[in-house]
Every structure is written in structure tokens, then in C-alpha cells.
Amino acid sequence: xxxxxxxxxxxxxxxxxxxxxxxxxxxxxxxxxxxxxxxxxxxxxxxxxxxxxxxxxxxxxxxxxxxxxxxxxxxxxxxxxxxxxxxxxxxxxxxxxxxxxxxxxxxxxxxxxxxxxxxxxxxxxxxxxxxxxxxxxxxxxxxxxxxxxxxxxxxxxxxxxxxxxxxxxxxxxxxxxxxxxxxxxxxxxxxxxxxxxxxxxxxxxxxxxxxxxxxxxx
Numbered sequence: 001x002x003x004x005x006x007x008x009x010x011x012x013x014x015x016x017x018x019x020x021x022x023x024x025x026x027x028x029x030x031x032x033x034x035x036x037x038x039x040x041x042x043x044x045x046x047x048x049x050x051x052x053x054x055x056x057x058x059x060x061x062x063x064x065x066x067x068x069x070x071x072x073x074x075x076x077x078x079x080x081x082x083x084x085x086x087x088x089x090x091x092x093x094x095x096x097x098x099x100x101x102x103x104x105x106x107x108x109x110x111x112x113x114x115x116x117x118x119x120x121x122x123x124x125x126x127x128x129x130x131x132x133x134x135x136x137x138x139x140x141x142x143x144x145x146x147x148x149x150x151x152x153x154x155x156x157x158x159x160x161x162x163x164x165x166x167x168x169x170x171x172x173x174x175x176x177x178x179x180x181x182x183x184x185x186x187x188x189x190x191x192x193x194x195x196x197x198x199x200x201x202x203x204x205x206x207x208x209x210x211x212x213x214x215x216x217x218x
Contacts, residue, residue: 007045011054011071016094016118024065034115092118097131101165102173103144104136104193124213126153138188139174151212163211169204
């Protein structure tokens with residue numbers, strides 16, 4: 001059985017969606033989750049799963065997708081999508097991957113869902129609400145590398161010293177929070193990068209969430 005990485009991720013997405021909601025996604029929802037521009041791209045990959053004996057498709061029904069026994073048992077480790085542990089086929093988190101976050105100079109946020117991935121909850125110290133792909137090297141000493149997918153636990157509050165995802169003038173960055181009497185800074189963990197000072201001239205600043213852990217795609 002040969003599947004592309006996209007088809008393996010789609011199979012895991014189908015299994016996670018059914019486990020979470022009790023019903024399969026529509027082709028439109030699949031296209032949105034995977035960033036396909038057209039629904040027929042979703043249908044192309046669904047047809048490949050059907051031909052492999054992993055799903056059954058009922059034409060004319062918006063949610064006419066059913067996993068076969070083989071499809072329900074299949075697991076993928078491609079592109080950071082992790083299988084459930086033995087005896088725990090439904091114990092995964094379904095987490096959307098939104099876009100990029102800077103470990104360096106803040107970069108523009110990308111709120112579009114690129115895809116959804118299934119992750120082992122034991123990888124995270126907090127429950128992640130979404131993932132962001134790291135760009136830049138300012139957090140190297142904390143082991144956060146370019147290309148890592150970091151989990152973000154959505155909250156507007158953080159304690160001094162915690163690693164946060166913050167919005168600065170409409171752009172996102174991941175840094176350590178340094179908050180004390182009379183000062184607020186975002187600290188890098190790489191001496192080649194300077195802190196970001198949050199002073200009175202910064203009109204738009206917010207804590208978007210706490211760093212919850214990371215996945216490093218192979």
C-alpha cells in the first residue's frame with residue numbers, strides 16, 4: 001500500500017475528526033484544513049484512500065466518508081503526525097497548524113489553517129490549542145529551532161519568565177517574558193539577538209498564549 005504524505009495525513013485527520021465529533025468531515029472542511037484551493041483536490045486524495053481500501057465513499061452525501069477496518073487501524077508518522085500508543089487508537093490531540101511565528105524579529109501572523117495534525121498529548125506540558133512553525137534562531141538556547149512546530153496554549157496571561165507567543169504591532173514572536181516594575185520586555189535566548197522593548201510607543205501588544213511544547217518534524 002503506497003500513500004503520499006498528504007494521503008497519510010488525511011487518513012489520520014479523518015480518524016481524528018470522527019473520534020472527536022462522531023461524524024466525518026465534509027470535502028469542503030478537508031479542503032480548508034489542508035489548504036486545498038478546490039474541493040476536487042480533497043476528492044482526489046479521498047479516491048486514493050478508497051482505492052487503497054482504507055475508506056468507503058458514498059456519492060451524493062456531504063459527509064459520506066466511512067473508514068474501513070484497515071483505515072481505522074492504519075497510522076502515520078509522516079511530517080510530525082504521530083500514531084497513538086498501543087491500545088489507545090483515539091488518544092490523540094487534533095491540533096490545527098496555523099502558520100509561522102518568529103524566533104527572531106517578529107513576522108506577520110498567518111491565521112489560516114494550513115492543516116490539522118494529530119499529536120501525542122504526552123509531548124506537551126500544557127494542552128496546545130494550535131501549532132505554529134518556528135522561523136528564526138533567537139530561541140536556540142531553549143532548544144527551539146527553525147522548522148519546529150510549537151504548541152501554543154491560548155491565554156492572555158503569563159508570569160514573568162515564561163515563554164510566550166506575543167503579538168507586537170500585529171506580528172507574532174516567541175520569546176521569554178520579562179515583566180517587572182516599570183519595564184516589559186521579550187527576551188531572546190540567543191546572544192546574537194536583542195530584546196524587544198515594549199514601551200509606550202508600542203500601540204499593539206498582547207500575550208497570545210504560552211509555549212506548551214514542540215514537535216520536530218523528521
